[in-house]
Amino acid sequence: MYKELPPLPWLRAFDASARLGSFTLAAEELGLTPSAVSYQVRGLEAQLGHKLFRRERKALILTRLGQAYRPVVAKAFADLDATTSNLFGKGAEAEITLRCVSSLNLLWLVPRLEHFKAANPDSRLRVLSASWAELAEGEEIDVDIRYGDGNWSDGEVVPLMTHAVIPVCAPALRSGGSPRSLARGPLIELAGVVDTWRHFFALHEPDCDIQEPAYKVDQSLIALELASRGQGIALVAEVFAQPYLQSGKLVQASALTLPPRQGHFLVLPSERNRFRPEVTALVDWLRNEAQT
Incomplete structure (x- = not known):
């Protein structure tokens, strides 16, 4: 592995010399003698089989290949420095990156974050939103809150909470609460979930004829907003509906529910220091909030 990679001290000597235009200045930066820096650069040139500098009387001039090689080496050291600082530097341990599915983020997490900050005043929290549990390119996540069955293999999976799925509607749309009255709709359904109106009626009224949903949406928050505007009856996890039920914007359209088959989980990625x-x-606080 890395058979073509030159010794890192040689690359450091080249980077400093190219940046500063002088073996003497590079030596001061690296804590070496100018002859040591010159020796390391010559070793690098010998291994590569090409000259990287033209030595002139008062300056070092990069050759064409040296000019092409310099930004690559500089970026490699900059990336290594930044990653080392992020993972192990003084500021690395203070910042936590938390990603949460969007609806839970807005309806459950955000209203509670002030309590976490009050208990952990020195913490620095970076909060990201995700509609689904996709991995974001290049993101480093410390704690990932996902919705599903908990079957993920990219980290330690910790149960957070499960919730019954309930039908909700604007107060003006509530009528009776029986499955047949609900079936008259209009219905609002979440796409990509296992708990659908078809499952609801199969459990409570198998012979009931149901219409196609008037709306299919990809987030509970959208379903709740549509329902609160009188656009239909939404079938959502109870944890999402609670703020709307408490404010009176929505009411439970029926006492009938679907038992939880999925839930929210904390995923602690394997490559991060859990x-x-x-x-x-943060993990302990989230679990305590979920229980209370």
Whole structure:
């Protein structure tokens, strides 16, 4: 592996010399003698089989290949420096990156975050939203809150909470609460979930004729907003509906529910340090909030 990679001290000597235009200045930066820096650069040139500098009387001039090689080496050191700082530097442990599915983020997490900050005033929280559980390119996630069956293999999976699925509607649309009255709709359904209106009626009124949903949406928040505007009856997880029920914007359209088959889980990615004290504090706080 890395058979063509030159020794890192040689690359550091080349990077400093190219940046500063002088073996003497590079030596001061690296804590070496100018002859040591010159020796390392010559070693690099010998391994590569090409000259990287033209040595002139008062300056070093990069050759064409040296000009092409310099940004690659500089970027490699910059990336290594930034990653080392992010993972192990003084500011790395203080910041926590939390990703949460969008509806839970807005309806459950955000109203509670002030309590976490009050208990952990020195913490720095970076909160990201995701509609689904897709991995974001290049993102480093410390704690990922996902909705599903908990069957993920890219980290430690910790149960957070499960919820019954309930039908809700604007107060003016509530009528009776029987399956047949619900079937008259209009119905609002979430796409991509296992708990659909078809499953609801199959459980409570198998012979009931139901119409196609008037709306199919990809987020509980959209379903709740449509329902609160009188556009239909939405079937959503109870945890999402609670703020709307408490405010009176929505009422439970029926006492009938679907038992939970999926839930929210914490996923702690394998490549991140799950045992950082600030991450442990966040995980413990989230689980406690979910229980209470």
